[in-house]
Amino acid sequence: MAHEPPSLSNLISSYPILSSLTEYVSTLDLFHLALTNRSNHASILGSPVIFNRLKRSCLCDGRGLARRQNFTGPHRIHYWKLKLKQEPRIDFDEPIEVRLFNLKCDETGALPCVRCGINICEECRDYPRWPNRSIYSFGRPHLNEPCQSYNVMCLCPPCDEKQEKEIEGKFLNERCDCNVYSRWICLKCAREFDREAGRYYNEHTEFEGGWAEDDSDEPITKLLHDHQHDRAFWCKCGATVPDEIDPRCMWCKRRHRPEVEWWNEATELKRAGTSGNPFYDLGYPNWVTDDDGKYPTPYPKLGYDRPGEDSPAPL
Numbered sequence: 001m002a003h004e005p006p007s008l009s010n011l012i013s014s015y016p017i018l019s020s021l022t023e024y025v026s027t028l029d030l031f032h033l034a035l036t037n038r039s040n041h042a043s044i045l046g047s048p049v050i051f052n053r054l055k056r057s058c059l060c061d062g063r064g065l066a067r068r069q070n071f072t073g074p075h076r077i078h079y080w081k082l083k084l085k086q087e088p089r090i091d092f093d094e095p096i097e098v099r100l101f102n103l104k105c106d107e108t109g110a111l112p113c114v115r116c117g118i119n120i121c122e123e124c125r126d127y128p129r130w131p132n133r134s135i136y137s138f139g140r141p142h143l144n145e146p147c148q149s150y151n152v153m154c155l156c157p158p159c160d161e162k163q164e165k166e167i168e169g170k171f172l173n174e175r176c177d178c179n180v181y182s183r184w185i186c187l188k189c190a191r192e193f194d195r196e197a198g199r200y201y202n203e204h205t206e207f208e209g210g211w212a213e214d215d216s217d218e219p220i221t222k223l224l225h226d227h228q229h230d231r232a233f234w235c236k237c238g239a240t241v242p243d244e245i246d247p248r249c250m251w252c253k254r255r256h257r258p259e260v261e262w263w264n265e266a267t268e269l270k271r272a273g274t275s276g277n278p279f280y281d282l283g284y285p286n287w288v289t290d291d292d293g294k295y296p297t298p299y300p301k302l303g304y305d306r307p308g309e310d311s312p313a314p315l
Contacts, residue, residue, distance in 0.1 A: 009039040015050075018043060022054045026061035026107075027118045030054060056112060056119065062105035064124025064187050073187065115189035126190040127181050139179045141251055143266045149226040151197050152247040152256065153204075154233035160245055167253050176249040176256050183251075197250045204234045219243075224259055 011017050012033075022030055034044035045051055067073050110119035137144055141151040155163060185193075209232040211219055221240035223230040224247065235241055246255045257265055 009037060009043075012040055013043045019054060019057065022057040023059075025058060027055045027058040028061050028063075030058055052117060055117060058110075058119050059107040060105055060110035060119050060121040060124055062107060062124060064120060064126065065105045067187065068123075074191070111184050113186040113189055114184055115192070116186065118186055120184065120186045124186070125184055126187045127183065127185075138266045138269045139181050140265070140269065141176075141178050141180060141249060142247070142256060143262060143269070147225060147227055149201075149205075149224055149231050151193075151250040152224065152233075153197075153200055153250055154222045154224070154235065154241040154245055154247050156235040156237065156239035156241055157245065159235050159237055159239070160248075163248065163253055164255075171252065171254060174254070176252055176254040178249055178251050193251055200236065200250065204236060204238075206232045208232075 012021070025033070030044060034041045044054065105123055106121040110121045110124075112118065113120055113125075142149075144150065207226065208229050211232075219232065222233045222243050222245060224233060225231075233241055233247075246258055248255050256262075
């Protein structure tokens, strides 16, 4: 009596076969496969531990590069000058980069996102790539040239101690060393961090606030400089924050250096040259245009190599 050949679900139920399959599909494809029937769902998503292990072998799905090439989402170009009947001006190199040099996702050279663990490649991860005026001009999440407050939170002593225990042993450095140009994060998770920071600033900070109602000279909670004014910070639990508490990073939740050292920190980064930062990285090509302010021909390549490109010969 002939045996019926095994179905796809039967094959997927075998972990060795399933783990081999993940090397040829993206995490999104693997997730959609799990939704096809109950058997596949149990094999792929039945155990969070197994799914997390499987997705580390998956390919990058290429959506990050596709968004950049199609100028959708946060990469869309705002032609606000059209409303004024003026010619729109693009003064950054992102459109040139994704149309001439970044044509293919490096699907096999992917690394896991620091937040969700989904594999993404160099071309699909989220970070600024062009030398326009950026709030991340120093690379650090909390430093910028206008001295505006971004991506920091201040916690009361009990919550601060609890947060320190939660991140203990997860990082090599005790203090925050996040860099927007080198962090490996997908677009979705980067936007989640932005929304988290926005909610905290809306609900637990107040511009020109934090002072007692009797107009005393002492603030009732911690104040941080925000451009030309002060911003009052409260803990996520609603408690006031003592001034001696160091601010924490909204991304990694580690403590920053004391705020009195931030300007010195920015100066140090500017002098040393932040890796991958188009403002201060000496490896980044100079922005050169012709007399009419148009793009040079040919356009200079960016300051980092990509898979498949020939590295420049040593001088």
